[in-house]
Structure formats: C-alpha cells, structure tokens
Amino acid sequence: MTSNEAEFSAFVADRSAALYRTAYYLTGGDRHAAQDLVQDALGDAYARWGSIRDASAREAFVRRIMVRTATRRWNRRQRTREVLTAQPPDCLQPGHEEATATSVDLAQALGLLSARQRAVIVLRYYDDLNETQIAEALGCSTGAVKTHATRAIKALNATIGGTTYAPTARALEDS
Amino acid sequence: VTSLTDQWLRTEFQDHARTIDPPADLHQESMRRARATRKRRKGLQAGLTVGLAAAVTGVIVIVAGALSPSSAPAPAGPAPATWTFDLYFVDMAGINNTQQPTLVSEPVTVPNTGDKPLDIVNALMGSVAEGKGTNGFNFSSEGQYPIAKVNSVTVDPDVIVVDLDRNVWDPYPAANCLCPSGDMVMQQLVWTLNSALDRTLPVLLTINGEPARGIWFHRLNGPVSMEPGVSGYPTNASGQTYGDLPTSDEPLSNKDIPDLVGVMGNNGEHGYITKRAFLGGRAPANPEQALEIQATAEPVTVPVYAADGVTVIDTFTIGSGER
Numbered sequence: 001m002t003s004n005e006a007e008f009s010a011f012v013a014d015r016s017a018a019l020y021r022t023a024y025y026l027t028g029g030d031r032h033a034a035q036d037l038v039q040d041a042l043g044d045a046y047a048r049w050g051s052i053r054d055a056s057a058r059e060a061f062v063r064r065i066m067v068r069t070a071t072r073r074w075n076r077r078q079r080t081r082e083v084l085t086a087q088p089p090d091c092l093q094p095g096h097e098e099a100t101a102t103s104v105d106l107a108q109a110l111g112l113l114s115a116r117q118r119a120v121i122v123l124r125y126y127d128d129l130n131e132t133q134i135a136e137a138l139g140c141s142t143g144a145v146k147t148h149a150t151r152a153i154k155a156l157n158a159t160i161g162g163t164t165y166a167p168t169a170r171a172l173e174d175s
Numbered sequence: 176v177t178s179l180t181d182q183w184l185r186t187e188f189q190d191h192a193r194t195i196d197p198p199a200d201l202h203q204e205s206m207r208r209a210r211a212t213r214k215r216r217k218g219l220q221a222g223l224t225v226g227l228a229a230a231v232t233g234v235i236v237i238v239a240g241a242l243s244p245s246s247a248p249a250p251a252g253p254a255p256a257t258w259t260f261d262l263y264f265v266d267m268a269g270i271n272n273t274q275q276p277t278l279v280s281e282p283v284t285v286p287n288t289g290d291k292p293l294d295i296v297n298a299l300m301g302s303v304a305e306g307k308g309t310n311g312f313n314f315s316s317e318g319q320y321p322i323a324k325v326n327s328v329t330v331d332p333d334v335i336v337v338d339l340d341r342n343v344w345d346p347y348p349a350a351n352c353l354c355p356s357g358d359m360v361m362q363q364l365v366w367t368l369n370s371a372l373d374r375t376l377p378v379l380l381t382i383n384g385e386p387a388r389g390i391w392f393h394r395l396n397g398p399v400s401m402e403p404g405v406s407g408y409p410t411n412a413s414g415q416t417y418g419d420l421p422t423s424d425e426p427l428s429n430k431d432i433p434d435l436v437g438v439m440g441n442n443g444e445h446g447y448i449t450k451r452a453f454l455g456g457r458a459p460a461n462p463e464q465a466l467e468i469q470a471t472a473e474p475v476t477v478p479v480y481a482a483d484g485v486t487v488i489d490t491f492t493i494g495s496g497e498r
Contacts, residue, residue, distance in 0.1 A: 012205050020197040035198055042205045043212030106191040125184040139375040140401060157179055
C-alpha cells in the first residue's frame, strides 16, 4: 500500500461516517443515494488525492464534491418528479401538500427544499460551516448563501410549523 | 414549533444524526470504489496518451480540422483530439403531462479546434431539441440551426463573454408559447460553460459586441451568474413590486414574478411591463390550446412603465410565438 493510499484509507476510516450523514441529509434522507454520493465523492477525491497537499483541506474538498454532485443529481431527478399546474405553483417543490399532511422528520422536511437550499441548511447547521465556507462549497457568493438560507428557513418553518412534526429528541426518548 | 432558531436546528441535527447508522461496509466499499475510479481514470489517461501520439503524426489534427465548423488553427502543443463535456438543456418533456421544466445535462464529444470555450458554445448553439432536452438557443420555427453563430468566447478572470452574431430572441415570442422556460435558458449557457471549464464565473452575453437585451422577458443588464439573480423585489409608492425576473436553474414560482417585470423596450429604454402582460392574459388550459394561441395570436404592443408603474417610457412588443 502506497503512502497516498494509506493516508486515504485512514481518512475514509476516520471521516466516512460523518460524510455519510452529511450525504444522507443532502439527498433528503435517501440511504442508497447517500451511500452512492459519499462513495462517488471519495472516488473522485482519491483520483486527485496526491495533489491536495493541505491535509486539513481534504475533508472540505470531498464535501465540496458531494454538495455539487448532490445538487446536479437532485436537479436531474426533479425532471421526473415535479408537477406543473396551469398557473405557476406557489411552492417550489412538488409533493409539498402531501408531505405536510402527514408526519415528517428532519430529513423528509429537508427533502422538500431545493437542492441548494438544503445544502446550505445542512452545511450551516449540521457541518457547522460559516457562510464563506458554504459559499466555497457551493461555488456561489455569500449573498446567495444568505438568500438560500432565508428561503430555506421560511420553507422549513412552513413545513415543520404546519405539520405533526416531532422533534427527534422526543423520538429518542420514546425509543 | 412555529419559528425555527439557529440553536433549535443545530440541536435537532445533532439529535437526528444519532439515528443515522452508516452502512457496515461503508469503509470497505468506499475503498473498493475509489480504487476502481482511479484505475478507470488511469486507463482513460493511457488512452488519451495514445491519442496524443497519433495527434503528433497529424492524422487526428487533420480529421478534427475537417470535422470542425470553425476555421480556428489546430493547437500547437499536444492536446486531445476531442472534448467531452456536458451540454445543459431545458427539459420540457413534462409539459404535456403537467411537469415543471428542469435544467438537465447530456454529455457530448466534439472535435478540439484548439479553442475549448468556443468549441463548447458552438456545440450548444449547434444542438437541436432532441430527446429530453430543449435548447432555448435553438428554439425557432425557422427549422434552420444554429439560429445564431458564435463570434467569440472570451474567458477573463472575472467573467466569460459570449458574443453571438444575432439576437436569438428578437422579436420576443408570446409569454404563453411552448418555449423553453426563459429563466433557465441563460443558465443553459452559464452551466454549460462553467461545468465544462470547471469554473464558477458569470457569463455576459453580447450580440455583435452590444450587451444582449434579454431572453424571453428576462432582462440582461450584465453578466449572469449561476446563483439566483434576486433575493427580493423593491416596492414602489403604489405598493407594486418591481424588478428583473431572476435566471435560475430551478423553475420560477408565481411568487417569484414581481407586479412589474423588467424589460428593455422597443426603443431601448429600461422599464417594466405589468405582470398581466407578462403572463399574456390568456394562459392556455392545455397544450393543444397553447398551440392554437401560438398559431393564431397577433403581436401585441404593451406600454413600458418606469418603476412607479404609472409613467410610460417606452413600448414592448410581445410576438406571436413565431420568429
């Protein structure tokens, strides 16, 4: 095993679980898509592992690949999922009404956001990145990050505030 | 929960993450796939090396030159004979079964003329609506493609400038024609260029050196970036919101349309038309009705207002949907 491969293997052992959870949220709670996403991102990163000299930048590099890949894939998926009405709909995402009529958890609520809105929320509140770091991961300006965050919070408020959403802590206590 | 706070979200993520168990074989499978990816790319590199060797003999260069619509000279140094990248289209496949349009991509391989940015835009301009994607740059009743030819593509540190020889969207079609979603058409160009060049630069569209006035009601006042173009509209004294429609890789919702929609008028004045005029005042109930409207509608000229929504400063002609 080369030093590069050893370093990469150690990185995967140490960080893959955390990256998987990020991927899980980025894919709106789809476990199979999350596994594909994190493994594809690690594969891409491994192909360029030697060129990333700053070890501390490696996780950010993998995360950036994940975020951009997730956004592209989500937008492609929407092609077969979204619904057009005679007049443009008031909500951006399909299935909103159906989802709000039943109980949703955090991942499902995230799944109702657009890909970029979801990425901003996940990176900000789960990965605890600041706006500059999120903008770097998404490849956009900090102003756009603020816009996405504002819209996402508004949408989450509408979803979570208007449903039988149960905070996870209560579910954990019940289990 | 009626109002989310930063602390509530962070706590909720921490709690929820405890319920997510990664697959048991995640490490092993990630390593296996990573090795496979690297092996595949090394194989691709080896293939390219063989191709480059052939290029040195001149064979590939001659073939590429013969196939290329451009007269650009062949690259002096070793370079791949072809480029492969993603072209972005507006997917209108769902228009007949009530789905929203979506930005989608398709891989394409084109001859390398030595000017990759130019090759990229030429490929986009030369692509006709096929399969699932519709090309907003080649949406015409003329049936002759490409509608516009590419004069040049310049990649500067802060902006990519694309210069066409013709305004593809003049005269403007009717708002209710079955044209590609206007908010996404400019993003076809932005996403195609940035994806292929691995950049995140805004794109300025010009027509023979002059900034393009807009794409189907989407006024272009400058370079367009990949991010949504607006985060809220100002309100005039009458309480009307006004502003340019954003370009986006996601469909606009009704809420994204201001009361006064920014356009450049027939005489070049920057102003606004009403939302009703923008929507055509006669949204079709079904695709058949839309086609009928599209075939029979006459061009309509509507006033262009200043931001106050009262002062008329120009006119704007909404076409019939035919070029």
